[in-house]
Amino acid sequence: MNEDIENMSFEECITALEALVKELESGTLDLDKSLEVYERATVMRDRCKKILEESERRVQKITESSEGIKRSDLKIE
Amino acid sequence: MAERLTVTQLNTRVRSILSESHAVNDVWVIGEVSNLKLYQSGHYYFTLKDEGSQISSVLFRGSRGRIDFEPSDNMKVSAFGHVDLYVANGKYQFIVETMTPSGIGDLFLEYEMLRKKLEAEGMFDTSRKRKLPVYPKVIGVVTSESGAVIHDIVTTSGRLFPADILLAPAQVQGEGAAESIVRGIEALNREKVDVIIVGRGGGSIEDLWAFNEENVARAISSSQAPVISAVGHESDFTIADFVADVRAPTPTGAAELALRDKREVIKQVDGFGIRMGRALYHVSATMRSRLELAGSKLAVGRQYERLSMLEIRVGQLSEKADAALRSSVLGMRSRFNAVDSKISPAAAQRTVTSLKDRLSFLSERMKLAIRRRLKDAESKMDAIDQRSSALNPRSVLDRGYSYVTDSEGHALTSARSLSEGSMVSISFRDGGAEAEIKKVNYYERRH
Numbered sequence: 001m002n003e004d005i006e007n008m009s010f011e012e013c014i015t016a017l018e019a020l021v022k023e024l025e026s027g028t029l030d031l032d033k034s035l036e037v038y039e040r041a042t043v044m045r046d047r048c049k050k051i052l053e054e055s056e057r058r059v060q061k062i063t064e065s066s067e068g069i070k071r072s073d074l075k076i077e
Numbered sequence: 078m079a080e081r082l083t084v085t086q087l088n089t090r091v092r093s094i095l096s097e098s099h100a101v102n103d104v105w106v107i108g109e110v111s112n113l114k115l116y117q118s119g120h121y122y123f124t125l126k127d128e129g130s131q132i133s134s135v136l137f138r139g140s141r142g143r144i145d146f147e148p149s150d151n152m153k154v155s156a157f158g159h160v161d162l163y164v165a166n167g168k169y170q171f172i173v174e175t176m177t178p179s180g181i182g183d184l185f186l187e188y189e190m191l192r193k194k195l196e197a198e199g200m201f202d203t204s205r206k207r208k209l210p211v212y213p214k215v216i217g218v219v220t221s222e223s224g225a226v227i228h229d230i231v232t233t234s235g236r237l238f239p240a241d242i243l244l245a246p247a248q249v250q251g252e253g254a255a256e257s258i259v260r261g262i263e264a265l266n267r268e269k270v271d272v273i274i275v276g277r278g279g280g281s282i283e284d285l286w287a288f289n290e291e292n293v294a295r296a297i298s299s300s301q302a303p304v305i306s307a308v309g310h311e312s313d314f315t316i317a318d319f320v321a322d323v324r325a326p327t328p329t330g331a332a333e334l335a336l337r338d339k340r341e342v343i344k345q346v347d348g349f350g351i352r353m354g355r356a357l358y359h360v361s362a363t364m365r366s367r368l369e370l371a372g373s374k375l376a377v378g379r380q381y382e383r384l385s386m387l388e389i390r391v392g393q394l395s396e397k398a399d400a401a402l403r404s405s406v407l408g409m410r411s412r413f414n415a416v417d418s419k420i421s422p423a424a425a426q427r428t429v430t431s432l433k434d435r436l437s438f439l440s441e442r443m444k445l446a447i448r449r450r451l452k453d454a455e456s457k458m459d460a461i462d463q464r465s466s467a468l469n470p471r472s473v474l475d476r477g478y479s480y481v482t483d484s485e486g487h488a489l490t491s492a493r494s495l496s497e498g499s500m501v502s503i504s505f506r507d508g509g510a511e512a513e514i515k516k517v518n519y520y521e522r523r524h
Contacts, residue, residue, distance in 0.1 A: 010238075011212040014346065021349045024356035027363065031390060034360045038397070041353050048346045052239065052339060059231055061222065061244040064264055074222075074244055076231045 002043045010051045017044040085164065092162040095169065101160035105186055106171060107179060108132075110152045121148065125156060125171060133170040134158075143175040153179035155186065184282055188289050191316055195291075200298050201319045207303040209323060209335065210271045215241045216335050217265030217273040217302065219258055220328075222246040226276045226307065229328040237336035243270055249277035254287035259296040266301045273300060274331045275317060276307030288315035297321055307331035357397060479505045492517055 005013065020041040023029065029037060061074040082090070095101060108125035115121055119138030124131050134156065136144070148154065156176035162169040177185065195201065216234070220226040227244055234242065245261035248254045258275065265273050275297065277285070287293060288308045297304045297320045306321035307328045318324040325331035481489045482502045489501065495517050503510045 009212070009214070014212070014342075014349075017346070017349050021352050021356065024353060024360070027356075027360065029360070031360070031364050034357060035390075035393075035397075038353060038357050041349070045346055045350050045353070049343065052343055052346070055239045057234075057239045058241040059244075060241070061246055062264055062268065063246075064260070069264055069268060071243070074227075074231075074242075076228055 002040050005040075005043050005047050008044075008047065010048060013044050013047050013051070017041055017048060020044065084167075088162060088164040088167050092164055095160050095162055103159060104157070105189070106132075106156050106158070107186075108154065108156070110148050110154055111150055113148060113150050123148070123150075125154075133168065134173055135170055136173040136176070140174050144177070146178055148176070155179055157185075184286065184289075188316070191289065191291055191294070192319065195294055195316065195320065200294065205298070206322045209303050209305070211337070212238060213240050213271030213335060215243055215268075215270045216332075217268065217270035218242060218244045219247050219261035219265065219273060219275045220244070220277055221249045224249065225278050226274075226328040230274060230332045233329045233332040234336055236339055237332060238339055238342055240271075240336055243268060249287060250280070250284045255290035255293050258287055258293050262293075262296045262300050262304070270302050272305065272335050273302045274305045274307055274325075274328070274335060275321070276325075276328050276331060277309070278328075279309040285309050285315055288317035290316075293317055294320045305331045305334055479503050492519055 008016070020037050024034060024037055024041065059074045059076065060071045063070045063072065106125060108127050108131075111124045111126055111131075113121065113123040119141070121136040121141070123134050123136075125134045126132070136148075154176045156171065156173040158171055158173040158175075160169055161172050199205065216230075218227055218230055222244065231242060234240070243265065245265050247261040248257040262273060262275065275288075275293075277288070279285075285308060288306070294316045297306070297317060303322040304320075305323045305325050306315070306318045307325040307330065308315045308317055314324075323334055325334050480503070482504065483489055483494070484500055484502070486502075489495065495501070495514050497514055497516060499514050501512050501514060503512055
């Protein structure tokens with residue numbers, strides 16, 4: 001049910017998370033729905049934290065030639 | 078009748094006309110220095126001249142700090158200043174506020190002209206400035222591959238929101254630099270980066286010149302991705318700085334503008350975690366009190382079973398809320414620890430110990446509160462149980478009776494609470510039925 005979250009970008013994920021938290025806080029959800037929303041929000045929170053704490057960023061440079069643009073890793077001392 | 082003035086009044090009047098005229102104030106004048114004299118007072122007096130004309134000029138001592146060369150006779154200069162009239166002798170002169178040797182003065186003129194032209198086109202308008210993305214995936218950088226700029230950006234961004242960095246290596250000074258920067262901006266746009274930093278370290282006006290070229294300004298303004306300029310230092314504004322969506326004083330500052338501090342974002346996500354836990358706790362508390370109310374009103378048949386099931390769900394919910402609260406408390410504790418480690422070890426130890434005490438006190442209290450609520454609910458359920466077995470509705474049903482409830486589950490005990498067309502539920506020993514009332518008959522009232 002929450003598989004879609006794995007493919008969300010950070011921005012999509014944190015935006016959706018905020019909306020769910022507000023929905024929970026509104027107190028308009030019934031018990032089952034509250035639990036469902038809570039579960040989903042938990043998965044989103046974990047996904048956000050994972051992106052923040054574990055994602056490897058790439059540092060690259062581009063080189064232009066007649067064949068187009070190429071990317072290669074950039075080493076910074 | 079024509080006005081009659083004293084000489085002083087006339088000169089004062091001419092002086093004020095000169096001082097109010099835009100035509101002779103804040104202007105750059107190009108000329109050659111002659112008759113240069115440095116007075117004891119520290120002021121320079123000289124004549125500025127060209128092929129056709131000349132003007133007495135003065136550079137006051139206070140303005141000498143603004144020039145970084147020694148003027149000399151026959152030197153070509155660009156001088157910035159205004160025209161003023163000396164009332165005492167009726168002679169006017171050019172008051173120089175700053176000046177540069179001429180080659181550079183020409184650059185200043187060029188800069189001023191381009192700045193005015195682009196400003197008139199509206200290229201510096203605030204309304205044109207694009208918003209930077211909050212969570213960019215890729216940051217493009219146009220700068221020299223070997224300079225400090227890319228180094229500073231890569232180093233700084235380590236503690237910022239994780240985004241890829243894509244460098245378009247560019248020549249940032251000398252012949253062809255402007256074209257190289259333009260190509261970089263265009264290439265990064267084709268690569269669909271989310272934001273572009275264009276920069277180089279500080280330097281002389283000649284070093285920074287590429288960032289004052291019109292084609293660079295136009296490339297920045299037509300870039301799809303918003304552009305942050307990071308050229309030179311605090312005091313040097315280039316045309317690129319004016320056109321860019323945001324100007325950063327340094328490359329490090331540019332990285333910080335492009336990417337939020339990672340710790341801030343983590344804090345925000347944790348904040349949502351805490352709010353979720355609290356909201357769930359609140360939902361469970363509300364549910365519980367509603368259930369208790371329902372339980373005291375009603376205790377028969379499937380409602381009783383439903384109640385028990387809900388009770389179990391609420392119990393689970395409470396545990397979850399408890400766990401959520403506790404994990405956020407733990408999160409806070411680890412943040413406290415991190416902060417404390419920066420303070421003196423002894424003081425930190427004391428603070429941490431007392432915080433730990435308080436935290437375990439709090440989580441103990443939380444557990445107690447939840448246990449107490451569960452216990453309350455249990456004893457209430459017991460009471461309901463006893464009452465219902467006293468009534469023993471099932472044994473009544475076994476004897477062929479059934480009972481009728483309205484759509485909200487309230488037992489109906491009078492025909493007067495019915496009307497034609499109303500929907501009711503009938504409960505039998507082994508099941509139920511939904512029914513619609515066709516007609517209502519009343520008995521004669523018996524006493």
